[in-house]
Amino acid sequence: MKTGRTEKTPTRNRRAEILEAAAELFAARGFHGVSIEDIGAAVGVSGPALYRHFSGKEALLAEMLLDISERLREQGARLATTADPDTAEAALDALLSGHIAFALTHPALIRVHERELDNVPEQARRAIRRLQRLYVEEWVTVLSELHPACPPARLRAATHAVFGLLNSTPRSAGELAPEAMAGLLRDMARAALARL
Amino acid sequence: MKTGRTEKTPTRNRRAEILEAAAELFAARGFHGVSIEDIGAAVGVSGPALYRHFSGKEALLAEMLLDISERLREQGARLATTADPDTAEAALDALLSGHIAFALTHPALIRVHERELDNVPEQARRAIRRLQRLYVEEWVTVLSELHPACPPARLRAATHAVFGLLNSTPRSAGELAPEAMAGLLRDMARAALARL
DNA sequence: GGAGTCTGTTAATGATGACTAACATCCGAG
DNA sequence: CTCGGATGTTAGTCATCATTAACAGACTCC
Numbered sequence: 001m002k003t004g005r006t007e008k009t010p011t012r013n014r015r016a017e018i019l020e021a022a023a024e025l026f027a028a029r030g031f032h033g034v035s036i037e038d039i040g041a042a043v044g045v046s047g048p049a050l051y052r053h054f055s056g057k058e059a060l061l062a063e064m065l066l067d068i069s070e071r072l073r074e075q076g077a078r079l080a081t082t083a084d085p086d087t088a089e090a091a092l093d094a095l096l097s098g099h100i101a102f103a104l105t106h107p108a109l110i111r112v113h114e115r116e117l118d119n120v121p122e123q124a125r126r127a128i129r130r131l132q133r134l135y136v137e138e139w140v141t142v143l144s145e146l147h148p149a150c151p152p153a154r155l156r157a158a159t160h161a162v163f164g165l166l167n168s169t170p171r172s173a174g175e176l177a178p179e180a181m182a183g184l185l186r187d188m189a190r191a192a193l194a195r196l
Numbered sequence: 197m198k199t200g201r202t203e204k205t206p207t208r209n210r211r212a213e214i215l216e217a218a219a220e221l222f223a224a225r226g227f228h229g230v231s232i233e234d235i236g237a238a239v240g241v242s243g244p245a246l247y248r249h250f251s252g253k254e255a256l257l258a259e260m261l262l263d264i265s266e267r268l269r270e271q272g273a274r275l276a277t278t279a280d281p282d283t284a285e286a287a288l289d290a291l292l293s294g295h296i297a298f299a300l301t302h303p304a305l306i307r308v309h310e311r312e313l314d315n316v317p318e319q320a321r322r323a324i325r326r327l328q329r330l331y332v333e334e335w336v337t338v339l340s341e342l343h344p345a346c347p348p349a350r351l352r353a354a355t356h357a358v359f360g361l362l363n364s365t366p367r368s369a370g371e372l373a374p375e376a377m378a379g380l381l382r383d384m385a386r387a388a389l390a391r392l
Numbered sequence: 393g394g395a396g397t398c399t400g401t402t403a404a405t406g407a408t409g410a411c412t413a414a415c416a417t418c419c420g421a422g
Numbered sequence: 423c424t425c426g427g428a429t430g431t432t433a434g435t436c437a438t439c440a441t442t443a444a445c446a447g448a449c450t451c452c
Contacts, residue, residue, distance in 0.1 A: 030311075
């Protein structure tokens with residue numbers, strides 16, 4: 001059928017394709033609610049073919065979450081360090097916009113990242129948690145410049161709360177156009193963080 | 197062993213006991229990550245004993261989510277109608293405090309309520325969604341009094357976002373003392389909702 | 393003191409599902 | 423060509439698990 005001979009990168013794309021399809025499925029039905037067969041079917045191969053690309057279902061999830069956490073952390077590190085160390089205000093805005101863009105662009109990833117950490121094998125879980133912690137600390141650092149009197153624990157809790165707010169996207173999808181949603185979330189988050 | 201003869205309400209408590217234990221387990225490992233055996237073990241009976249109280253695993257989850265949704269809706273309806281129709285401000289505060297109290301008191305329930313709706317059989321799911329919608333509308337009604345110019349879709353999205361913020365509790369547990377957390381969440385949510 | 397209901401228990405039963413084995417195909421390099 | 427690796431396929435295999443069956447103690451009500 002679609003054995004187009006000119007298939008570019010017939011290999012390298014499979015992994016990405018699988019990860020993408022699996023993310024959608026995990027987001028919709030949860031890790032344990034999705035079978036290897038399901039994931040295979042979603043990319044047009046059937047079942048055990050996945051073992052040519054991943055060592056197992058948990059490894060697949062681990063790689064997915066590691067990738068998400070790494071992207072967020074990298075983005076956080078990049079945006080929080082906007083040269084100008086004076087304007088913590090600008091850094092916070094950059095973090096906000098970056099996180100919102102990610103959440104709106106990849107709602108499935110956000111959902112999986114939020115829900116499935118427990119299903120990742122111990123070792124990878126530690127690595128993921130480390131990255132998450134680094135990302136949070138990026139926010140806490142910026143916030144502590146804006147609110148020097150506020151204790152770190154409170155800043156951390158506030159950061160988690162804002163993540164909850166921003167990550168509500170997958171739940172209220174479709175209500176608003178993406179730009180409107182982005183603006184709303186940014187305004188609400190900014191206001192929430194001003195009260196520290 | 198503990199066959200204390202004077203066991204009060206030996207029956208009626210089992211259902212509640214099971215629901216409670218199951219909620220903790222579901223919150224920790226997800227619906228599909230918990231077996232009937234696990235739930236039985238958590239309340240000291242083993243396995244199929246649960247079928248004396250629930251018709252099945254999904255029915256158990258359905259009842260759990262129905263109960264949570266009903267409690268929230270009831271609480272919402274009660275608090276939003278604080279006699280004084282003038283002070284929408286007060287009604288909003290009441291809704292906020294009520295939701296925060298619930299989230300802080302029952303983090304496991306909040307988590308399950310947020311994550312497991314997809315695993316509920318169709319019919320019950322509809323009922324649960326209806327209750328959730330009613331609860332959201334309670335908020336939207338109050339908010340629309342405070343922000344008459346704001347379109348309902350935006351108010352709904354904002355409500356979901358605030359729920360995300362308030363429900364971040366299970367994720368940042370332990371960072372702050374409950375009262376401090378409650379105060380923080382209320383301040384942040386109030387500020388976020390002022391920006392509409 | 394026995395019939396019936398409630399609540400449990402320990403064995404099936406039957407699916408589902410992750411993972412492995414054994415066996416093709418394709419394709420690039422020598 | 424042909425060897426080898428990459429990628430798939432289809433049949434197991436082995437666990438796990440929800441659910442049911444068959445049976446038993448306890449308590450109530452007569």
